[in-house]
Amino acid sequence: MSKYDQYNGIARELEILIKSNKNVFSLIDEANKMSRQFDFLKMIEPLQEEMDRIISFKKIMSQSILDSPISKIAREANLAISDLLKSLQYVILKEEMPNIKNLWEREIPSITSFNKSIEGTFLSMQSELARISEISLFAEKTLAQIDFDKIGSLLGPLPEIKDMLADSLYSFSESYSSLFKSFSKPIFSYPPVFITMPPKEYYFGTRILEVITLPQEHIEEEEILYQKLSKEAVDEIEFYLSLIDPSLIKLWRGAKEASTSTNPDAGRHFAVSLRELLMHVIHILAPDDPIKQWSISPQFYDEKGLPTRKARLLYICKEIKHEPFDNFLLKDIDAALACMDVFQKGTHSIDPSFAGTQIDLLISRVATVIIFLIRTYKETGKPN
Secondary structure (H helix, E strand, O other): OOOOOOOOOHHHHHHHHHHHOOHHHHHHHHHHHHOOOOOHHHHHHHHHHHHHHHHOHHHHOOHHHHOOHHHHHHHHHHHHHHHHHHOOOHHHHHHHHHHHHHHHOOOOOOOOOOOOOHHHHHHHHHHHHHHHHHHHHHHHHHHHHOOOOOOOHHHOOOHHHHHHHHHHHHHHHHHHHHHHHOOOOOHHHOOHHHHHHHHHHHHHHHHHHHHOOOOOOOOHHHHHHHHHHHHHHHHHHHHHHHHHOOOHHHHHHHHHHHHOOOOOOHHHHHHHHHHHHHHHHHHHHOOHHHHHHHOOOHHHEOOOOOEOHHHHHHHHOOOOOOHHHHHHHHHHHHHHHHHHHHHHHHHHHOOHHHHHHHHHHHHHHHHHHHHHHHHHHHHHOOOO
């Protein structure tokens, strides 16, 4: 039995799980609002009980679910995220406040002052980690809904699509799980981009594969989350592009305009435009000359002596020195480019009833990965 088999029932059980655990997210929000009016330690008691229940959700899964290889990988990531949430200790946070102020204050708008409200900071960070856990659970659910025997089938009868997409998704999932299992220090010791962006990348990466295979129905909570994440990405992309080269905004807008064209070949032009934009971003963040100063290792150059894509991506995160993050970034870009490539090749046969959804998801997927790249460079890198 292949690594892509044994999917029956996974999505249904995960949907039940997510619905049953929705209380934790509302509980955190409520505690955040009420923390100034009640005893703080009493407020977090029910929260901790809910987190313990989520962390132990593995126990309620059926054996067929637990035996699915790729689902195991996604679940390992979710369990690691839950462990991170549980490890967020109030006492340690209080001790480390001066060290994390600059890292996390900009990430969580609800924190108005790190130094004046330790309790508010703790609850805000719990809320952020709960949101990450929610995104990752929905990614696992989406993964479970993908029929790997038909993966990419809505983009046309292209024999090479299934294996390429399946392999890229499997590698992407492994890197995602390895990243979250690699965190050993307290969660707030890492740059926020390490923690908050990968779940968004993974969620959009799984959902776009679902929508080019066979779109599924989604529960209300997931649709709300999807709309919110998509809006965030589209609203923020031009700001981040302006940080590295304002002229890229024109390319972005041009790609979006191509997506609404009535030209029969518009879908292909749209995919090509997005791919071109992504490659422009990578080359701006990792130019030839600085890469040559960074490393002369032959493994980073092609037969023409130009830096490879792998070299450019490793250069972008050269200051991080955390191999699981480097690997996740590489696999994330590989998965995104694989989707764009098959979209470009197969758009001539898109079913019109799904075309709009596919285009919207590709826009969100590319916007998010570009933001991820720019944030990684800006928040973890040093000037050349």
